[in-house]
Amino acid sequence: MNIYISHLSYGVDDNGLREVFEAYGQVDSAKVITDKFTGKSRGFGFVEMPDDNQANKAIEALNQSEVNGMTINVNVAKPREERPRREFSNRNSGGYGNERRNNRW
Template identity: 65%
Template structure:
């Protein structure tokens, strides 16, 4: 299951996410989304957990919990909606 984590403190690392979610089961990947120009965190990321039961347990336990001083939002990631392409000039 792909899990969305929002409201991350900008200093949170992918290893921090692995550690937090790893308490509930196997984490196959952890990604923090960064600005492509500055490389700075955009304040959200994704964790992939192969076992849905463990993933749901992690979502329940970690949603609205504190990570590095901020209350994080955790839920099942939804597929990204297709956005109309913008014309390039």
């Protein structure tokens, strides 16, 4: 089961998150999500536990508990939604593109 954890202290890393959940059973993976530019925690993460019973016990026990001075929220992770792909183009980008060069006086 994939578990979503929010409101994590910025001091919690992957290993710390794993340790919290291992008290309730086997953990396949634990990942604190970080900013791709700064490398700092974004305050949330995901834990995968293979046994649904253990995962549900962990969710029940850890939701609204304190970890590293912060009260965390723990829920079953929702599947990632497909978002439409954003297309970027320089066409019609504000008047300083080809239109200006083509319309000489």
